[in-house]
Amino acid sequence: MKITEKLSITRDFELFDKMSEHEQVVFCNDPSTGLRAIIAIHNTTLGPALGGCRMQPYTSVDEALEDVLRLSKGMTYKCAAADVDFGGGKAVIIGDPTTDKTPELFRAFGQFVNSLGGRFFTGTDMGTNMDDFIHAMKETNFVNGLPEAYGGGGDSSIPTAAGVLYGIKATNQVLYGKDDLGGLVYAVQGLGKVGFKIASSLLEEGAHLIVSDINEESLKAIEEIATKTLGTVKIVAKEDIYSQQADMFVPCAFGGIINDNTIAQFQVKAIAGSANNQLLHESHGKMLQEKGILYAPDYIVNSGGLIQVADELYGTNHERVLAKTKHIYDAILEVFKQAEISGLSTMESANKMCEKKIEVRGKRNGFYTASVKPKWSFRN
Ligand SMILES: NC(=O)C1=CN([C@@H]2O[C@H](COP(=O)(O)OP(=O)(O)OC[C@H]3O[C@@H](n4cnc5c(N)ncnc54)[C@H](O)[C@@H]3O)[C@@H](O)[C@H]2O)C=CC1
Numbered sequence: 001m002k003i004t005e006k007l008s009i010t011r012d013f014e015l016f017d018k019m020s021e022h023e024q025v026v027f028c029n030d031p032s033t034g035l036r037a038i039i040a041i042h043n044t045t046l047g048p049a050l051g052g053c054r055m056q057p058y059t060s061v062d063e064a065l066e067d068v069l070r071l072s073k074g075m076t077y078k079c080a081a082a083d084v085d086f087g088g089g090k091a092v093i094i095g096d097p098t099t100d101k102t103p104e105l106f107r108a109f110g111q112f113v114n115s116l117g118g119r120f121f122t123g124t125d126m127g128t129n130m131d132d133f134i135h136a137m138k139e140t141n142f143v144n145g146l147p148e149a150y151g152g153g154g155d156s157s158i159p160t161a162a163g164v165l166y167g168i169k170a171t172n173q174v175l176y177g178k179d180d181l182g183g184l185v186y187a188v189q190g191l192g193k194v195g196f197k198i199a200s201s202l203l204e205e206g207a208h209l210i211v212s213d214i215n216e217e218s219l220k221a222i223e224e225i226a227t228k229t230l231g232t233v234k235i236v237a238k239e240d241i242y243s244q245q246a247d248m249f250v251p252c253a254f255g256g257i258i259n260d261n262t263i264a265q266f267q268v269k270a271i272a273g274s275a276n277n278q279l280l281h282e283s284h285g286k287m288l289q290e291k292g293i294l295y296a297p298d299y300i301v302n303s304g305g306l307i308q309v310a311d312e313l314y315g316t317n318h319e320r321v322l323a324k325t326k327h328i329y330d331a332i333l334e335v336f337k338q339a340e341i342s343g344l345s346t347m348e349s350a351n352k353m354c355e356k357k358i359e360v361r362g363k364r365n366g367f368y369t370a371s372v373k374p375k376w377s378f379r380n
C-alpha cells in the first residue's frame with residue numbers, strides 16, 4: 001500500500017470545504033450546562049464580527065452548521081450595506097428555546113464569546129431574547145442588543161420593522177411612482193416580533209393584509225387591530241400564503257422561502273420582508289427577475305436591528321438609530337437603479353456593491369484582531 005493511501009484520512013477536508021469562505025468556526029461544548037453551540041465568523045475586513053445568536057432544536061450538527069454558515073455570510077453583506085464598522089458573524093445554540101434555556105447555559109455561552117477576545121459580538125436572534133443575554137453579559141462585554149435598563153438600545157425588532165417599512169415604501173415608489181403604504185394588498189408571512197409590527201403599521205395606513213402564522217394568538221391579535229383601522233385582514237393557511245394575489249409578499253418568518261416551488265406560485269409584483277436569507281440559492285434572485293417580480297434584497301431591508309445594535313456601542317440614542325435606518329429607503333432605490341442599468345438581478349447588484357466596499361477596505365484592513373501586544377515583543 002502506498003503511503004498516500006494509508007494516510008487517506010488526512011485528505012478528508014469536508015469541514016474546511018464547507019467553511020471555505022469563512023475565517024473561523026468555533027464549536028462550543030459545555031456538558032455541565034448542556035451547551036452545544038457553533039459560532040461562525042465569516043469576514044472581519046470591516047471590523048469585528050457581529051451577529052445574533054439563534055437557538056433552535058436542530059436535528060443534526062450539519063443542519064446547525066449550514067444555518068450558521070449561511071447566516072454569518074449574510075451578516076458580512078448586511079454590515080457592508082448598512083455601513084457599520086463590523087464584519088459578519090452569527091452563532092447558533094442547539095436546543096429547544098422553550099425547554100432547554102437556563103441562566104448557566106447562557107453564562108457558558110458568554111464565556112465562549114469572551115474567549116474570542118472581541119472578534120465576535122452577539123445578541124438576540126430567533127429563539128433568544130434580551131433576558132438570555134443579561135446572563136451572558138455577566139461573562140463578557142461582547143454582547144449588544146441589551147435592554148435599556150442595562151445600558152443597551154432595547155428591542156431591536158422596532159428599528160428592524162421600521163427599516164422594512166422604508167424598504168416597502170421604496171419598492172412601492174418604483175412600482176407605482178409613490179411611496180404610500182395604504183390601499184395595497186400585502187401577503188405577510190409570520191406575525192412575530194417584526195412581522196406583527198409591520199402588519200400593524202400597514203393596517204394603520206389602510207392596507208389590506210393576507211396573513212399566515214402558526215400562532216393562533218398572533219392571528220387573533222392582528223384581526224383585533226384591523227377593526228380599529230381602515231385596513232382589512234384575511235387569514236390563510238400557512239401553505240397558501242405563497243399563491244395569494246397581492247401587490248407584495250412580505251416574508252417575516254424563516255429563510256429559504258424563495259425557491260423553485262414558491263416562485264412557481266407567486267402572484268405578486270414585489271417581495272420585501274424581514275426574514276434572513278430569503279433566497280434558497282442566489283439563482284432564485286435571477287428567477288424572480290425573469291418572472292418580473294421586483295425583489296428588495298433581504299439584508300438591506302432588514303438591517304434596522306443591526307443598525308441599532310451596532311450603534312449601541314456609542315451609547316443609546318433612538319433618534320440617531322432612526323436617522324440611520326431611514327437610509328434603507330435610498331439604499332433600496334440605489335440597488336434597483338444599479339440592477340436596471342447592469343441587467344443584473346437586484347440581489348446580484350446588491351452583492352456587487354457590498355463586495356466592492358469590502359474589497360476597497362481590504363486594501364487597508366484585513367483580519368480583525370484586538371491589538372494585544374505579544375508578551376515577548378521587544379520592539380518598545
Ligand atoms: N428581530 C429582529 O430584529 C430581526 C429579525 N430578522 C429576521 O426576521 C424574521 C422574523 O424575526 P422575528 O420576528 O424576530 O422572529 P419571531 O420568532 O418573533 O417571529 C417569527 C414568526 O413566524 C411565525 N412562523 C413560524 N413558522 C411559520 C410558518 N410556517 N408560517 C407562518 N408563520 C410562521 C412564528 O409563529 C412567529 O410568529 C427571522 O427570519 C429573523 O432572522 C432579521 C433581522 C433582525
Ligand SMILES: O=C(O)CCC(=O)C(=O)O
Nearest residue numbers: 051052124145156305306
Ligand atoms: O438584530 C440583531 O439583534 C443583531 C443583528 C442580526 O443578527 C441580524 O440582523 O440578523
